[in-house]
Amino acid sequence: MDDRVILRVGAKVLIPFILLFALYVQFHGDYGPGGGFQAGVIFAAGFVLYALIYGLGNVRRVLPPRAVYICSALGVLLYAGVGYVTMALGGEFLDYDVLAHDPEHGQHYGILLVELGVLITVFGVMVSVFYAVAGRRRLDT
Amino acid sequence: MIEFVDVALLILLGITAFSIIRQQNLFAAVMMMGIYSLLSAGLFVVMDAVDVAFTEAAVGAGISTILMLGTLALVGHNEHQPQHRPILPLFVVVLTGAILVYGTLDIPPFGDASNPAHHHVAPHYLEESEHEIGIPNVVTSILASYRGYDTLGETTVVFVALVGVLLLLSLGPRPRRIFSNGRWITVAADDEDPSEKGAGDARVDGVQAPDEVELLRDTDG
Numbered sequence: 001m002d003d004r005v006i007l008r009v010g011a012k013v014l015i016p017f018i019l020l021f022a023l024y025v026q027f028h029g030d031y032g033p034g035g036g037f038q039a040g041v042i043f044a045a046g047f048v049l050y051a052l053i054y055g056l057g058n059v060r061r062v063l064p065p066r067a068v069y070i071c072s073a074l075g076v077l078l079y080a081g082v083g084y085v086t087m088a089l090g091g092e093f094l095d096y097d098v099l100a101h102d103p104e105h106g107q108h109y110g111i112l113l114v115e116l117g118v119l120i121t122v123f124g125v126m127v128s129v130f131y132a133v134a135g136r137r138r139l140d141t
Numbered sequence: 142m143i144e145f146v147d148v149a150l151l152i153l154l155g156i157t158a159f160s161i162i163r164q165q166n167l168f169a170a171v172m173m174m175g176i177y178s179l180l181s182a183g184l185f186v187v188m189d190a191v192d193v194a195f196t197e198a199a200v201g202a203g204i205s206t207i208l209m210l211g212t213l214a215l216v217g218h219n220e221h222q223p224q225h226r227p228i229l230p231l232f233v234v235v236l237t238g239a240i241l242v243y244g245t246l247d248i249p250p251f252g253d254a255s256n257p258a259h260h261h262v263a264p265h266y267l268e269e270s271e272h273e274i275g276i277p278n279v280v281t282s283i284l285a286s287y288r289g290y291d292t293l294g295e296t297t298v299v300f301v302a303l304v305g306v307l308l309l310l311s312l313g314p315r316p317r318r319i320f321s322n323g324r325w326i327t328v329a330a331d332d333e334d335p336s337e338k339g340a341g342d343a344r345v346d347g348v349q350a351p352d353e354v355e356l357l358r359d360t361d362g
Contacts, residue, residue, distance in 0.1 A: 025195075029278065029281050030276040030277065030278055030281055031276070031277050031278055032278060033191040033192045033194075033195050033278070033280070034192070034195060035192065035280075035281055035284060035285070037196060038192075038195045038196055038199050041196075041199040041200055041203065041204055042199055042203075044204065045199070045203050045204060045207075048204070048207055052207075069307075072300055072303050073300065075296060075300075076293075076296050076297055076300045079292075079293050079296055080293060083289075083293065093290070094289040094290055094293065096286060096289075103273075104272070104273075104274070104275035105275075107273070107274045107275055107276075107286055108275060108276070110285070110286065110289075111274070111276065111281065111282075111285040111286055114285050114289060114292065114293075115281075115285055117296065118292065118296050121296050121299055121300055122296075122299055124303075125299050125300060125302065125303040126204055128303050128306075128307065129208060129303060129306050130204075130207065130208065130211065132306055132307060132310045133208050133211035133212060133215075133310070134211045134214075136215055136310065
């Protein structure tokens with residue numbers, strides 16, 4: 001591992017930009033291509049790259065499996081939660097108009113929140129599946 | 142010009158698909174599948190479906206390839222010789238393909254303005270979403286707002302898929318019996334155990350696996 005200096009340094013330089021790009025894809029999804037799903041995958045790819053270069057043990061210390069499992073469920077909860085909040089405010093399920101005084105602002109908040117939910121779940125699921133697959137030992141050893 | 146790009150991409154797709162089938166080395170096949178996804182993403186861009194292309198490039202060419210490599214590290218790089226004759230599978234595949242091609246005959250022509258898809262709710266989304274939702278990207282408006290309930294379902298599907306994967310993998314390899322110091326002991330195959338050395342071939346190693354002696358001492362308690 002220690003002799004692959006270019007990979008180690010290259011990954012260290014790239015990973016912050018990958019994570020930043022994921023956030024750009026997330027929050028620019030209203031204006032261009034992108035959204036929660038793509039952003040979640042790219043965000044997860046940043047951590048997967050870290051795992052490939054620095055080892056699974058290190059990335060597990062940064063991001064414990066428990067945390068990504070919680071993320072996976074949290075996103076769905078956030079998404080559905082927005083739906084229940086709109087119901088509590090007198091609208092229909094996932095009718096964002098009631099989230100603010102101006103329906104258009106309500107739509108903005110609603111879309112922001114549910115896209116965040118999608119991001120969190122997709123990120124959690126991708127990293128969890130990677131942990132699950134990469135963490136297994138060969139069956140024939 | 143656009144036809145030329147279409148034809149070139151489709152020919153490359155065909156070549157890639159054929160080489161995946163012919164390829165005996167699974168590592169090369171996985172790499173080819175990444176290329177296949179990237180070419181599909183290119184086709185989606187040509188069709189102006191940039192959001193789909195984005196997803197295809199990120200998921201198909203990115204994460205899937207990594208997961209496939211992780212799997213290869215567990216099962217080895219070479220395809221076993223098939224134990225059956227290829228006639229029946231070939232027949233099934235050709236038949237399915239023929240049915241699919243037959244199905245496309247009923248699909249309205251691509252990009253035709255009189256297609257049913259352009260006359261149901263699509264005009265409403267295109268014309269009204271700007272001031273109903275207030276964001277320029279119609280795809281996001283449909284995905285997150287008009288069809289928010291569907292997207293909730295999709296997110297739930299992603300979550301449920303994880304639950305399925307974890308359930309399947311958590312069964313794990315069975316505990317092993319190892320002969321050491323003149324007696325048999327059981328080594329648990331624990332998932333939380335930090336000695337993940339399995340994916341070594343895909344360079345996911347880096348964790349120092351405890352050497353055999355330490356592993357044995359742990360289980361001896």
